[in-house]
Amino acid sequence: MPRRSETTIVGAGPAGLACAIVLAQAGRRVTVREWHSRVGHRFHDDFQGLENWSRDEDVLEEIAKAGIASDFEWHPVSAGTVFDPSGKPHQVQGRRPLFYLLRRGPAEGTLDDVLLKQALAAGVDVRFNDRVRKFDGAGVLAAGPRQVGVIAAGYVFETDMEDGAWLALGHALAPGGYAYLLVQGGRGTVASCMFTGFHDQAKHVAATVAFFRTNAGLDMRDSRTFGGYGNIRVPAAAMQGGHPVIGEQAGFQDMLAGFGIRYAIRSGVLAAQSILDDGDYTARWQAEIGPWLKAGVVNRLVFSQAGEPGMKLAISRLARSDADRLLKRAYGPSPLKSILLPFARRHYRAQLADPGCGSADCDCVWCRHGEHRKAARPDGSRIRLRAGRKTEICYRSMP
Numbered sequence: 001m002p003r004r005s006e007t008t009i010v011g012a013g014p015a016g017l018a019c020a021i022v023l024a025q026a027g028r029r030v031t032v033r034e035w036h037s038r039v040g041h042r043f044h045d046d047f048q049g050l051e052n053w054s055r056d057e058d059v060l061e062e063i064a065k066a067g068i069a070s071d072f073e074w075h076p077v078s079a080g081t082v083f084d085p086s087g088k089p090h091q092v093q094g095r096r097p098l099f100y101l102l103r104r105g106p107a108e109g110t111l112d113d114v115l116l117k118q119a120l121a122a123g124v125d126v127r128f129n130d131r132v133r134k135f136d137g138a139g140v141l142a143a144g145p146r147q148v149g150v151i152a153a154g155y156v157f158e159t160d161m162e163d164g165a166w167l168a169l170g171h172a173l174a175p176g177g178y179a180y181l182l183v184q185g186g187r188g189t190v191a192s193c194m195f196t197g198f199h200d201q202a203k204h205v206a207a208t209v210a211f212f213r214t215n216a217g218l219d220m221r222d223s224r225t226f227g228g229y230g231n232i233r234v235p236a237a238a239m240q241g242g243h244p245v246i247g248e249q250a251g252f253q254d255m256l257a258g259f260g261i262r263y264a265i266r267s268g269v270l271a272a273q274s275i276l277d278d279g280d281y282t283a284r285w286q287a288e289i290g291p292w293l294k295a296g297v298v299n300r301l302v303f304s305q306a307g308e309p310g311m312k313l314a315i316s317r318l319a320r321s322d323a324d325r326l327l328k329r330a331y332g333p334s335p336l337k338s339i340l341l342p343f344a345r346r347h348y349r350a351q352l353a354d355p356g357c358g359s360a361d362c363d364c365v366w367c368r369h370g371e372h373r374k375a376a377r378p379d380g381s382r383i384r385l386r387a388g389r390k391t392e393i394c395y396r397s398m399p
């Protein structure tokens, strides 16, 4: 049995590693158990954006305050081109970086690699090839997405293009989402980020590549396909079996655009602080993350109802304003969004449903049965249950 001050963290993504770093720096014994043989296995050296518009505080300062160094490779991006659904380009500019471009995956210098190195330096015991199904003692669940609400697919490549950031809207490119092209230092990522229409993924990726070839001079060498998925929910408590649930396992994601890294790190830090001061993690995330999460649900409803004319209007307004200021307002909570929230929740009921049972007695790492009492069979056999119209597998008793 682990000693009282020892904490097990399931999953070595940004959420789990941020949590581990904060706990270890405070003198706690921490073990991170990671299913795969290396960090960042879900990612492919693709560029991602660490969002920097939703709060007044710069995201790198926010991370530094928690004791996490930003010594991964990052590049500030404060301007870019946004194409509206008719293909018209608009130049967008912020007064400060709108996001920090970083790389994801196991390679040197990525966010994942550098967080791992910081965790190891702080004395965290990281165990790879260790898929956790249940565990005893104090712990934090950080196992990443449990269902698919959004997918991104495209290419990573080498290029002679100038650095830049391009985004394009339109159903043919990315249904319900956006297509993006990011180039930095001779490397690039081009992808379609879709919130619906997953079955036509290949068609949307091909349309995205063709669009950026024509409109942004996309030029790819040594291209490799990549893809991934994300999970968006508004959990009731983000606690399971007395363990805080953090990052995308909790469903913490920006429902409008799928920016999850800031939520992952922030929730990891909040969980660590709650363990260190014996505080209430649920109250903390509901205050510090909840309002933005809920605003994202409303934003998604507005985006999906806006249609092409609404999108064109929004983009031309963005181009005429300080983009960081407008995006901060759009992403933040407001009284109007509180009024719209019940409608938005109803609209996205299936997507927002929490598959976990939320029971204090549940020790599943990946609880999806939704009915804890019925699932807890004493003979330890694998259980299949009907939860709503879907058959879910409970991992509680799997060998």
Ligand SMILES: Cc1cc2nc3c(=O)[nH]c(=O)nc-3n(C[C@H](O)[C@H](O)[C@H](O)COP(=O)(O)OP(=O)(O)OC[C@H]3O[C@@H](n4cnc5c(N)ncnc54)[C@H](O)[C@@H]3O)c2cc1C
Binding pocket: 010, 011, 012, 013, 014, 015, 016, 033, 034, 035, 036, 039, 040, 041, 042, 047, 048, 049, 050, 051, 130, 131, 132, 133, 142, 143, 144, 145, 152, 153, 227, 228, 229, 230, 246, 247, 248, 249, 253, 258, 259, 260, 261, 262, 264, 365
């Ligand atoms: C293609 C793509 C592009 C994206 N672009 C952006 C972007 O530009 N900006 C942004 O902010 N976000 C982006 N996101 C989302 C962002 O990457 C995630 O929100 C973030 O990685 C979530 O971190 P996490 O630690 O919660 O989960 P993860 O990064 O998924 O880490 C979870 C870890 O837990 C491990 N694990 C799972 N189950 C177990 C188990 N049973 N036992 C032990 N270990 C387990 C997994 O192997 C994994 O290593 C993107 C996502 C994708 C797929």
